Amino acid sequence: MNLITTTDTSSRRVAAVGMYDGVHEGHRYLIDFLCLEGRHRGLRPAVVTFSRHPLSVLRPDEAPRLLTTLRDRVEQLSAAGAEDVILLSFSDALRRMSAEEFIKTLRREFAIDALVVGFNNNLGHDRVSSAEKFREIGERTGVEVIMAPEFAPKEIEGGISSSAIRRALLEGRPEVAARLLGHPFAVEGKVVRGNHLGASLGFPTANVSLVDPALILPATGAYAAYVTTPDGIRRPAMVNIGFRPTVAQTMPEAEKAPGVLSVEAHIIDYAGYLYDDNVKIEFVGRLRGERKFKSTSELASQLASDREAARKVLS
Numbered sequence: 001m002n003l004i005t006t007t008d009t010s011s012r013r014v015a016a017v018g019m020y021d022g023v024h025e026g027h028r029y030l031i032d033f034l035c036l037e038g039r040h041r042g043l044r045p046a047v048v049t050f051s052r053h054p055l056s057v058l059r060p061d062e063a064p065r066l067l068t069t070l071r072d073r074v075e076q077l078s079a080a081g082a083e084d085v086i087l088l089s090f091s092d093a094l095r096r097m098s099a100e101e102f103i104k105t106l107r108r109e110f111a112i113d114a115l116v117v118g119f120n121n122n123l124g125h126d127r128v129s130s131a132e133k134f135r136e137i138g139e140r141t142g143v144e145v146i147m148a149p150e151f152a153p154k155e156i157e158g159g160i161s162s163s164a165i166r167r168a169l170l171e172g173r174p175e176v177a178a179r180l181l182g183h184p185f186a187v188e189g190k191v192v193r194g195n196h197l198g199a200s201l202g203f204p205t206a207n208v209s210l211v212d213p214a215l216i217l218p219a220t221g222a223y224a225a226y227v228t229t230p231d232g233i234r235r236p237a238m239v240n241i242g243f244r245p246t247v248a249q250t251m252p253e254a255e256k257a258p259g260v261l262s263v264e265a266h267i268i269d270y271a272g273y274l275y276d277d278n279v280k281i282e283f284v285g286r287l288r289g290e291r292k293f294k295s296t297s298e299l300a301s302q303l304a305s306d307r308e309a310a311r312k313v314l315s
Contacts, residue, residue, distance in 0.1 A: 001078030004046075004086045007109040013084060014043040014114040015106065016148075017123060019050060019162070022067035023076035025182045026160040029151040030118045031080040037146055043113055046084035047077050048106065054090045064166055065216035067185070086110055099124030100137045107143050115143050119150040156180065172219035174283035184226070184282035187215055189263065191274040201300040203307070205240075205264040206274050208281065217241055217263065218283055220290040222306045224313035227267050228280040237267045238303075238310040239281055242290040268307060285313045 016034050020027050031047065038045040051070060055063040068076065077085050088094065097105065102124050106112040115138070122129035128137065131147045138145035152159055160180050168176035169185060177185045187210055194207035206227070210217075220242040227237040241263055265281060287309050293299040 001074075001082065002084045003074060004084055004110065008084075008086075009109070009111040011044040011084070011111060012042075013046045013110060013112045014038045014041060014116060014146075015046040015048050015086065015110070015112045016116040016118060017048040017106075018118065018121070019053060020047065020073060020077060021053070021064075021162040022165055022181055023073060023080060024160055024162065024165060024180055025153075026118075026151045027077075028080045028182065030116065030148055031077070031082055033148045034116045035081045037114065037116060041114060041144075044083050045081065046086055046110070046112070047082040048086045048088060048110075048112075049073070049077070050088050050090045052090055054095075057090050057092070057095055064163070066212070066214050067162060067165060067181075067216060069188070069212045069215065072188075095125065097124055098126050099128035099133075100141060103137055103141050103143050107141060112143060114146060116146045116148050118148045166216055169216055169218045169283075172221055172286040172289070174218055174223065175285055177218075178284075184284060185218070186280055186282040187217065187263075188278055188280045190276060190278050193275060194262075194264070201296060201303065203266045203300070203303045204271075205266045206279060208263040208265060208279060210263070211278065217261065218286070220261075222287040222290075224284045224287060224310040225265065226282040226284065226314070227265050228282075229267070229270070229272060229274065230277045230279070231272075234282075235267050235270055236310065236314045237265050237281070238287065238306050239263065239265045239283070240290075266303070266307070268311065287313070 014034060014037055016030055035045045053063050053066065074085050103115060117134050128134060134145045156179065158164060165177045165180045168180065174185055189208035189210040191206045192209045194205065218241060223239045223241070225237045225239040226234045228234045241261065243260065244262055265279070287306050293302060
């Protein structure tokens, strides 16, 4: 895979433009189609994507939490078949371009001779989206426009989109997100030191600080999950996302940090040392919502139940 961040006309290309957040099943279908069209025309298949979400420039208050880090997105686009990933910075100058100006720029700076337009795509500040308009622009710019068929599997109600995946996660339904993604939703982070309460209750946890704070997290609660440790082994776990209401009530007032969301993973039957190492968490199923318990002993009893429930889900 060739990552391109500056002008490159070394190959004639066919490209598709998008954010590709999550690189879900619909994205991979589009890239398969892109590669097929590239082979027919003798053009190198490329995807054009952005280093940050366009809404972070256009309407920052509406910019969504992301499903993947930039690094993972680029790697997944390559794995899906893109031979070139053209990475653009979504700047004010780019924001002001019309669809026609943008397509002219792609042809001039990246030798894009054909453009695959996916279902529900729109480009430019004029938000061109119709096949007719795209083809008119293609005739004027010398770029062949190829309309991709819609990917709408019957078994998935409502279609596949990054927004639908985010919605499923925020509703605490990681199994739905996994079906749309084609794999479990995952986050990566560094294991940092906590207050060791879990260990004192018999449930040592890895407190995970996300590598990218812009990433989305599932709804608060307890989850069955897999944690991949630094040795590369994927291990069963239960993971809690939340504000630790039971722990907070036991802490001195000066140590409380209200509103701080934590991610804590208890890796089942594992006793390795993980501090300062990175781990990957794959969410499989939600066990329950976040609750405040009357005491730490009641919390310990619930954690024991959660662990058994996680074993069943993961078995």
